Amino acid sequence: ETGVTQTPRHLVMGMTNKKSLKCEQHLGHNAMYWYKQSAKKPLELMFVYNFKEQTENNSVPSRFSPECPNSSHLFLHLHTLQPEDSALYLCASSQAGVIGYNEQFFGPGTRLTVL
């Protein structure tokens, strides 16, 4: 596998379910990101991890819980979601350091539907 992979690609869940999204990067990067992409809205940055430490949480509701066990893996644990949480969830990675400068490499996303 190369680049940034995400599983599953599609997920349908009820509001009472608990599920997890997985992201893996094979690029040797040490910064990872979760984004939410909803129709007709800008990409919303949710969480940032640098060297496995969370460095940014953009006021994301607690029903979204990230986990970064190592620099290559990032998870997003989901529980008691709302229908408005339905969106494409994108994972990205980059070199850390001068974060503002480095381009991000994105996975294909997980299309989440909450019923």
Place this chain on the structure above:
Amino acid sequence: AQKVTQAQTEISVVEKEDVTLDCVYETRDTTYYLFWYKQPPSGELVFLIRRNSFDEQNEISGRYSWNFQKSTSSFNFTITASQVVDSAVYFCALSEPTTSGTYKYIFGTGTRLKVLA
């Protein structure tokens, strides 16, 4: 107010036409970075170009060119002789410093480009 504005929601052109995608940004910082990404139907965003705030030189890469003008806070993207494979959603993004010393990426809403054969 949006910090990165892509006023064109959707553009349709016929193959071989030139097309310009507009991006206007807003920042108070003197050091920042601007990016363009392409999102094809497969979903993953692909990096196209980065510019730092001190480099206003325009750039050309094949059929792609970028015009960065600080005076108008714009970073426009032109595709010359468009092709069907250029059909995608294009995002402009701004990376600016935060109060905590990190940088924050801010994306525009994207412009969907449809190139018709």
